[in-house]
Amino acid sequence: MRWWRAIFEKLRADIRLAMICLLGALAAITILPFAALRAANGQWTAVVIDVLVVAVIAGNALFAWRTGRTRLAGSTVVVLVTIGCVGIQVALGLEGLLWVYTVMIANFMLGPRLLAMAANLALMASPFLLPAGFPAPDAQATFLATAALVTLYGFIFSWLVAFHHSQMEALATRDALTGTANRRVMETEVPQAVATHHSRRLPAGLAVLDLDHFKLVNDQHGHDAGDRVLVAFAEILRRNLRKSDRLYRFGGEEFAVLFPATDRDGVEVVLEKLLQRIREELRGPSGPVRASIGAAMLTGDDDWSSWMMRADGALYQAKRTGRDRICIEGDRRCSPERCAGSA
Numbered sequence: 001m002r003w004w005r006a007i008f009e010k011l012r013a014d015i016r017l018a019m020i021c022l023l024g025a026l027a028a029i030t031i032l033p034f035a036a037l038r039a040a041n042g043q044w045t046a047v048v049i050d051v052l053v054v055a056v057i058a059g060n061a062l063f064a065w066r067t068g069r070t071r072l073a074g075s076t077v078v079v080l081v082t083i084g085c086v087g088i089q090v091a092l093g094l095e096g097l098l099w100v101y102t103v104m105i106a107n108f109m110l111g112p113r114l115l116a117m118a119a120n121l122a123l124m125a126s127p128f129l130l131p132a133g134f135p136a137p138d139a140q141a142t143f144l145a146t147a148a149l150v151t152l153y154g155f156i157f158s159w160l161v162a163f164h165h166s167q168m169e170a171l172a173t174r175d176a177l178t179g180t181a182n183r184r185v186m187e188t189e190v191p192q193a194v195a196t197h198h199s200r201r202l203p204a205g206l207a208v209l210d211l212d213h214f215k216l217v218n219d220q221h222g223h224d225a226g227d228r229v230l231v232a233f234a235e236i237l238r239r240n241l242r243k244s245d246r247l248y249r250f251g252g253e254e255f256a257v258l259f260p261a262t263d264r265d266g267v268e269v270v271l272e273k274l275l276q277r278i279r280e281e282l283r284g285p286s287g288p289v290r291a292s293i294g295a296a297m298l299t300g301d302d303d304w305s306s307w308m309m310r311a312d313g314a315l316y317q318a319k320r321t322g323r324d325r326i327c328i329e330g331d332r333r334c335s336p337e338r339c340a341g342s343a
């Protein structure tokens with residue numbers, strides 16, 4: 001039963017993939033019997049459309065499952081199923097209109113909201129463009145009102161789902177105090193970076209930053225004052241890092257920075273700048289607050305925890321040799337006498 005569990009876990013991790021696969025299964029179960037019925041009645045155009053719709057939805061589900069490109073697969077299904085729904089109206093007349101509501105809801109579950117909105121507007125207009133048209137003005141008004149309501153509910157529902165999803169994602173991945181990525185994200189991204197940099201033979205750096213004598217700020221001025229210093233510290237780091245660098249808060253007053261595709265000189269330049277900005281800008285209630293920085297470059301033997309341990313060891317050196325400085329592992333300057341950035 002392990003394969004069954006693996007499928008369940010994969011679907012649980014990606015709601016859009018789950019929707020696409022669910023629609024694929026439901027489309028086959030619900031549409032194919034109609035195709036058989038229509039074949040028995042000799043409605044061959046409708047049969048072809050039904051089979052095509054099922055094939056497209058099932059094919060897309062397979063594509064999404066294999067490639068993980070669920071946004072593209074979802075958008076494709078929206079466009080093709082909407083076209084199929086219009087085709088069924090052409091083939092069956094008003095009977096085909098009964099499928100419109102199902103497709104309108106499915107569009108919001110599968111595709112981006114704006115695309116679903118556009119597809120639903122097209123579905124609302126389509127019966128008026130058919131040769132047979134609507135028989136009575138009352139029926140036209142009823143159709144427009146009900147289709148507009150379904151579209152509105154679908155829009156609101158999909159917006160709410162996206163909103164709650166982004167809030168839950170923020171809760172799971174952001175540090176609540178400083179807004180930086182948290183330890184959980186670091187433990188996902190750094191191993192990925194190790195694998196990527198090893199396979200592409202690219203250099204990468206990892207730095208650990210820790211405030212100096214931060215306990216004193218808490219002890220003398222309280223936890224709230226300490227929190228404000230932490231927020232200011234994170235803000236200085238964020239402002240002075242490059243877009244490609246990744247900042248994490250992984251402990252109380254400990255932050256880490258991943259420098260992808262960066263060599264040792266590049267890492268050193270950025271860290272020197274950070275240290276300078278911290279010296280110039282970081283203030284606590286009783287004056288400047290300083291930080292120590294340790295860093296290590298990725299080596300061929302590293303996994304992420306050994307890399308982290310080496311960066312942490314360099315931080316320990318920076319603390320041991322007087323704080324308010326940078327130590328990059330392996331650098332002979334990173335000795336008690338001469339640490340980079342020592343004041």
Ligand SMILES: Nc1nc2c(ncn2[C@@H]2O[C@H](COP(=O)(O)OP(=O)(O)OP(=O)(O)O)[C@@H](O)[C@H]2O)c(=O)[nH]1
Nearest residue numbers: 210211212213214215216218223224226227252253
């Ligand atoms: N205000 C605040 N303080 C925190 C938070 N997390 C950890 N701390 C405090 O950070 C302090 C860390 O103290 P230490 O590990 O002794 O480090 P330090 O005083 O900075 O000393 P060195 O690192 O050796 O320079 C402790 O007082 C913790 O209570 C937090 O979220 N907010």
